[in-house]
Amino acid sequence: MVETWLTAFAKQAKSDWDVFRALGTFRFCHQLHYLQMATEKLAKAFLCVLDGQRPEGRHGAFVRFIQHSKLHRQVQGKYSMSRDQFRAFIDGLLPTAKLIEELAPAGDRDKPNPEYPWEHGGAVISPLTYSFATLQLGTPKMTKLLQFVGVCLDLLP
Amino acid sequence: MVAMEKMHDIAMSVAKDNKESEPNIQRIFWFPHTEEVRLVEVDPEALPSDSRIVAFHFGPGFADGVSIPSAIALIRPQEVGVVALPEGWGSWEDAKELQVGTN
Known part of the structure; x- marks a missing residue:
């Protein structure tokens, strides 16, 4: 089978997702790192066009993808919800999706991120010891988002 | 090739469906x-769009019988006719x- 940008991004997103799910016994920052990468590649896969052009390389596709997904009938079909319920459901995912998207260390060097140490108030902070309190995996909002990511990954080739 | x-009929169907899914949509x-x-x-x-509109590609297989893939982009009102x-x-x-x- 010939690899395309779509199949390659789909494959990478699914692999990142598998690693994310396998990292439960490691430090939380490593899980978040792979979650951020999986969600970005998931969105990039949906940016890939049929004629095989490479999606644009910029970061920040995940929140935009979530916003567009309320128009995605295949995704809607996976949830037993009315249109209004589904729209509210998707809108409810956006704040958590934004937090995940902002984990990418691009831009501001001194912001919490799961990869590189940063400085805050004169103190150097390692991702290993940072709580990432707003991104704890067991919360209802995060659980909904993770389930949604799983549903969307299943739609990819 | 259709x-x-x-294609216009299918586009109308998708557009109506999208409008029902997101009433905030003003123009299509x-x-x-x-x-x-x-x-x-x-x-x-x-x-907001950056230098160019970002369109997401959704595959075929819609429940209402529309079997053509779609590419959909959401933009802001002030971007109409302006953004690439x-x-x-x-x-x-x-x-x-x-x-x-x-x-």
Whole structure:
């Protein structure tokens, strides 16, 4: 089978997702790192066009993808919800999706991120010891988002 | 390849469905293409576009029998006719505004 940008991004997103799910016994920052990468590649896969052009390389596709997904009938079909319920459901995912998207260390060097140490108030902070309190995996909002990511990954080739 | 008249009908179907899914959508522009429904939809709550419109590609297999893939982009009202279209979509002059009613 010939690899395309779509199949390659789909494959990478699914692999990142598998690693994310396998990292439960490691430090939380490593899980978040792979979650951020999986969600970005998931969105990039949906940016890939049929004629095989490479999606644009910029970061920040995940929140935009979530916003567009309320128009995605295949995704809607996976949830037993009315249109209004589904729209509210998707809108409810956006704040958590934004937090995940902002984990990418691009831009501001001194912001919490799961990869590189940063400085805050004169103190150097390692991702290993940072709580990432707003991104704890067991919360209802995060659980909904993770389930949604799983549903969307299943739609990819 | 599907005849353009049929593509228009499919585009209208997708546009109506999208309007029902997101009542905030104010206007919908169709960019005719024979293999894919290409829509730019105006939503004041859309994220601002950067240098070019970002369209997400959704595969075929919709529940209502529409089996053509679609590419949909949400933009803000002030971006209509201004922001650059995705590669290969032509120009804003190629756009046909679809009248799908308002809620």
